[in-house]
Amino acid sequence: MNQHTDINEVRAFHARLMAVASGSRDHRLERIFESVPREAFLGAGPWKIMVNNRYVETPSVDPVYLYQNILVGLDPAKGINNGEPFLHARWIGAVAPKSGETIVHIGAGVGYYTAILSMLSLPDGSVHAFEIEASLARRALDTLKPFEGVTVIQGDATRLPLPSCDLIYVNAGVVSSPGPWLKALRVGGRIIFPWRPSQQLGAALMMTRTEAGFTVQFLGPAWFIPCVGASDPEGCVTPPSLSQVRTVRAAWLIEDKTPDDTAIAVCRDVWFSDRAG
Structure with missing residues (x-):
């Protein structure tokens, strides 16, 4: 990189790209992406950047190398990375965090995207960040100190109680969203997660809670490391095909509604339909 490169200029341009990638008209996004x-x-640094399932080390500690649409290794031995910025921009644009909302971030890592979510929840909002890896949770506790309304919880989010919330942002692949997560959502609340109903499928889904069940939107392919506690292959009794994943429109908790003949996927706690609820 040119030794005269201005990191603030690079960060500002990256933030502009992130705002465009989000597909959102939220005027706050570019400013917040730039400020974190x-x-x-x-x-x-130097940092390890993943390319084609291999890590390549940056040639120096110049942070300009980080402002690309790249995975950066947090714990390369375990394949744990800081996720691709444009993917997260699209997710954040889709779930549209609002001021005053209560947000749960599952798989928070070292807290980079937690910080962005926390700023979008201001004023009067809060973020509960769950991270199962103790070393990453300790780092998140440190990095997130300057951010208001953030609580870091080290532990398994599939076993710990979640607060009543407006948004659940999941950064680990789940075979099926645990029932307690879905029940923690208030009416109008959203959950976005990488769905791994079978080894062959990886899809980003957004579910929005309604009075009766959930509307569901397919947001494209997504591959994350498995979520401890929610990655048992037996968790999806009837997985969908790739074409069916793209047609999912609604979902219900099994305890609230028995799967009917419109079901395209039946999981442990929830089932999915290609018909609008």
């Missing part, structure tokens, strides 16, 4: 420096969360 990615390098503050990733530790001292």
